[in-house]
Amino acid sequence: MAAGRIADAPDPNGVGGGRPGRLASRLSTPIRILLGTGLVAVGVVFLLVSMTVQTIAIVTGIGILLAGVAVLVTAGEGRGPGAGEAPPSRPAAVIVMRVLGVLLALLGAGMALWPAAGAPLLSLLLTIALVAFAMAIGVRALQPGADQRVTGVIAAVATLAVAAITVFWPVLTLVVFRLGVGAWFVFIGLQLIVRALWRHAPGRRGPGRRRGVRWLRTIGASAALVLAVAVAAGSGALLGGTPLPVPDAFYTPPSDVPSQPGTLIRSEPMTVGVPAGAKAWRILYTTTNPDGSPAVSSGTVLAPADPGPDPLPLLTVSHGTVGVVPGCAPSLSGAPFADGAGTAMADMVTKHGWVAVTSDYIGLGTKGPHPYLVGDAEARNVWDASKAVLGFRAVKVSTDTVIWGHSQGGQGALWTAQIAASYAPEFTVKGVAAFAPASDLYALAEAIKSETAGKTVSAYIAATWDKVYPDLEVEKNLTPGSAGPVERIGGLCFNGRDGLAAILRGSQVPNQIFPDALLDGPFGDRLKEQEPTGPFPAPLLVAQGLADPLVKPAIQDAWVRSRCDAGIPVDYRTYPGLGHVELVGPDSPLTPQLEQWTLDRWNGKAPTPDCDHLPAG
Numbered sequence: 081m082a083a084g085r086i087a088d089a090p091d092p093n094g095v096g097g098g099r100p101g102r103l104a105s106r107l108s109t110p111i112r113i114l115l116g117t118g119l120v121a122v123g124v125v126f127l128l129v130s131m132t133v134q135t136i137a138i139v140t141g142i143g144i145l146l147a148g149v150a151v152l153v154t155a156g157e158g159r160g161p162g163a164g165e166a167p168p169s170r171p172a173a174v175i176v177m178r179v180l181g182v183l184l185a186l187l188g189a190g191m192a193l194w195p196a197a198g199a200p201l202l203s204l205l206l207t208i209a210l211v212a213f214a215m216a217i218g219v220r221a222l223q224p225g226a227d228q229r230v231t232g233v234i235a236a237v238a239t240l241a242v243a244a245i246t247v248f249w250p251v252l253t254l255v256v257f258r259l260g261v262g263a264w265f266v267f268i269g270l271q272l273i274v275r276a277l278w279r280h281a282p283g284r285r286g287p288g289r290r291r292g293v294r295w296l297r298t299i300g301a302s303a304a305l306v307l308a309v310a311v312a313a314g315s316g317a318l319l320g321g322t323p324l325p326v327p328d329a330f331y332t333p334p335s336d337v338p339s340q341p342g343t344l345i346r347s348e349p350m351t352v353g354v355p356a357g358a359k360a361w362r363i364l365y366t367t368t369n370p371d372g373s374p375a376v377s378s379g380t381v382l383a384p385a386d387p388g389p390d391p392l393p394l395l396t397v398s399h400g401t402v403g404v405v406p407g408c409a410p411s412l413s414g415a416p417f418a419d420g421a422g423t424a425m426a427d428m429v430t431k432h433g434w435v436a437v438t439s440d441y442i443g444l445g446t447k448g449p450h451p452y453l454v455g456d457a458e459a460r461n462v463w464d465a466s467k468a469v470l471g472f473r474a475v476k477v478s479t480d481t482v483i484w485g486h487s488q489g490g491q492g493a494l495w496t497a498q499i500a501a502s503y504a505p506e507f508t509v510k511g512v513a514a515f516a517p518a519s520d521l522y523a524l525a526e527a528i529k530s531e532t533a534g535k536t537v538s539a540y541i542a543a544t545w546d547k548v549y550p551d552l553e554v555e556k557n558l559t560p561g562s563a564g565p566v567e568r569i570g571g572l573c574f575n576g577r578d579g580l581a582a583i584l585r586g587s588q589v590p591n592q593i594f595p596d597a598l599l600d601g602p603f604g605d606r607l608k609e610q611e612p613t614g615p616f617p618a619p620l621l622v623a624q625g626l627a628d629p630l631v632k633p634a635i636q637d638a639w640v641r642s643r644c645d646a647g648i649p650v651d652y653r654t655y656p657g658l659g660h661v662e663l664v665g666p667d668s669p670l671t672p673q674l675e676q677w678t679l680d681r682w683n684g685k686a687p688t689p690d691c692d693h694l695p696a697g
Contacts, residue, residue: 111153112276118146119269126262141192143265144209148184150272151177151216180216184209210243239264325412330362331445333376341367341460342467345376347474353415357430359385362411365468367442370449370457370548378445379465380411382429382436387475393682394477395428396466396507397438398459398485398492401537403573404452404544409445410438420486421515423666424674432679435477439465449547452540453488453521455495455610457548462496463504470506482511482618482678486664487631490517494612501617511681513621513674515664516631519639522607524631525599529592533630533660536569538593543570545606552603562593611639614648619687621651621677623670625658641694649689651677 122143126136155177187209218236330348337345343366350360361381369375383392399419402408410416417426417436428434439461443450451457462483469477485493497512518524525541528534543566546554555563594603620643624636633654640652655663655670663670681687 108153109276112150112272115146115150115153116269116272116274116276119143119150119265119272121269122146123262123265123267123269126265135195137195138192140206140261141188141190141195143188143261144191144206145185145188147209147213147265147268148181148186148188150268151181151184151213155181176219177216180212180219183212184216187212207243210239214239214243325407327406327409327412327445330364331378331406331409333364333446337374337376338366339374341374342464342470344468344471347381347472350380350411350416353413353417354382355417355426355430357385358382358426359387360417361472361474363465363468363472364446365464367439367461367464368457369442370451370454375442376446377439377442377461377464378409378411379437379439379468380416381469381472381475382417382425382438383475384429384433384435387433387435389476391476391478393432393434394466394469394479394481395425395434395436395678396462396481396483396496397425397436398462398483398489398496399438399440400485400487400489401452401540401574402444404443404448404450404540404570405573406443406445406448408573409440411440411445420489421484421664421671421674424664424671425484427671427675428678432675435469435475437466437469437477443544448544450544451548452544453491453518453610454545454548455491455612456499458488458492459495459499460503462492463499463507466507467504479506480508480510480682482513482681483509484513484515484674484678485517486515487660488518490514491519491521491610491612493517494519494616497616497618497620498612498614509616509618511618511621511678511687512616513623513677515623515670515674516625516628516636516660517622518610518631519612519622520635521610522599522604523635523638525594525604525607527632527635528630529594529599531629535565535593536574537630539566539569540574542566542593545603549606552606554598554603557595557598557603558593559595566593614643614646616648619651619681619689620648621653621674623653623655623663623674625660625663626654626656627658628660628663630660637694644691644694649687649691651687651689652691652694 122139125139126143155174187205191205191209214236217239218233330346333345345364345366347361347363350362354360360383363379363381365377365379367375367377397420399410402410402413402419410419417438419438425436429436440446441450441458441461442448451461466477466481469475470479483493483496485491485496491514493512493514494517497509500507500509525534525538529538539562542554542558542562545552555566558566598604599607622636622640624631624633626633640650643650653670653673655668658668658670662668665671
């Protein structure tokens with residue numbers, strides 16, 4: 081088995097040498113070969129075939145079932161000290177192995193017959209099965225006179241390491257899981273086949289040949305152990321993310337916080353991650369919670385290295401998804417200006433002399449809850465950051481502004497523009513640019529509810545909306561088995577290695593996080609309320625990558641078309657082959673276009689809406 085010994089006894093149940101014993105011996109070999117072939121097939125499917133979560137659960141269950149039958153077939157075997165002698169194992173050991181074999185078979189059958197079970201249950205079944213298999217290997221290896229004890233013990237430890245992988249990657253969907261468990265199935269299958277053929281091979285009892293096979297098996301078991309332990313350790317480190325930065329005293333508001341939103345409380349220079357030719361500051365300022373009560377938010381200001389005494393053009397930026405806990409604030413990041421169209425923003429500052437102001441949003445850096453994808457609340461945070469900079473002595477800015485945003489920030493930018501007249505009448509919006517915006521949140525939630533990225537975003541929504549909208553009781557109504565992943569994903573940022581960990585955690589949720597009944601009720605209605613419908617006070621640019629796996633192009637097409645049908649002109653630009661992040665990358669064709677479009681808006685050049693040339697609906 082997993083490098084464990086499948087002995088070559090001719091009488092696996094301790095039956096004498098009569099006709100029944102000879103018949104059992106003859107049948108044992110083809111049964112072993114069939115079981116081994118089945119296990120190898122399961123492993124190959126794991127390694128080479130793309131499958132859904134439910135299909136992977138079925139295939140895993142079949143493999144565990146076959147492993148259980150293999151344990152039952154070989155339960156009575158041992159290895160005596162004499163040449164070729166193979167007396168039966170001790171009765172107590174036989175009973176233990178048969179019990180473990182039955183347990184394995186039942187666990188495998190349960191997984192195969194109930195593939196839609198929640199993540200914790202599937203993980204638990206598989207972990208128990210692997211531990212049971214390791215125990216079966218250990219029982220056989222520790223029998224008096226057992227052949228290849230060291231190999232068996234190594235194999236048992238390797239199997240336990242594979243079990244650790246299933247704890248770290250619990251829902252059967254990730255590459256690491258498939259490689260680890262798939263290779264394990266292949267290995268134990270080949271062991272069965274080789275030992276079955278070895279039993280009747282000519283000259284198999286020669287000491288030299290027997291010694292060579294033992295060495296090969298020991299080496300194979302050791303390699304399996306090293307690989308399994310390495311994968312298990314690496315999995316744990318990767319899924320754990322990186323330690324989050326802890327907001328320091330700068331982010332703690334004083335006792336006498338001003339009551340007026342948009343008031344600068346304090347600022348401090350930044351030195352990490354600042355583009356060449358620029359200077360930057362953190363700011364702390366007053367704003368409001370989603371319910372309108374007073375709050376404090378942090379943010380950043382990026383300005384030319386020599387801003388001069390005159391007011392500079394203002395770029396108001398709404399940032400994309402970075403997480404939902406304080407340690408994820410962009411102003412705490414080692415790359416605070418890399419989010420979204422970071423290259424274009426740096427160019428606007430260093431090459432064209434603009435000042436870029438970005439809100440962290442409340443709950444990131446400061447006390448929350450973070451209003452994740454709550455459009456009106458995000459927009460107030462964004463406007464209050466720009467208001468605060470009007471009173472910033474280190475740099476002067478114009479009250480004319482262009483608004484940018486990507487992804488979550490794209491939705492935020494649209495909302496920032498939508499409430500401009502009522503919330504920030506002192507500003508004049510010259511243009512609004514949204515890149516892959518989450519424009520139709522309900523349609524987005526429906527479209528990606530079963531996809532990995534969608535589950536990650538859904539986890540962020542669930543983790544924050546339960547606090548923002550307690551009347552919805554979101555967490556109480558999640559799909560069974562989702563609460564644990566939501567809690568773990570909610571504590572991870574969406575950048576760097578933490579971002580990978582968040583996505584991988586999302587991929588481990590076997591079902592959609594929000595059940596259809598929740599989407600069809602008041603929660604779904606609240607999602608629909610987050611759609612920015614306009615009117616918008618300035619020319620509108622919407623950019624969309626046509627290979628975006630998160631914000632689906634068809635959803636964006638429909639949203640833009642509905643705005644055009646409502647009489648709102650839109651400059652809609654699509655980019656074949658570009659995904660969600662690539663759209664705003666430094667090499668994206670959008671980058672120079674965005675810079676020129678922004679300069680054109682500032683200079684009063686007529687916009688070029690293309691509602692008459694939209695893709696057919």
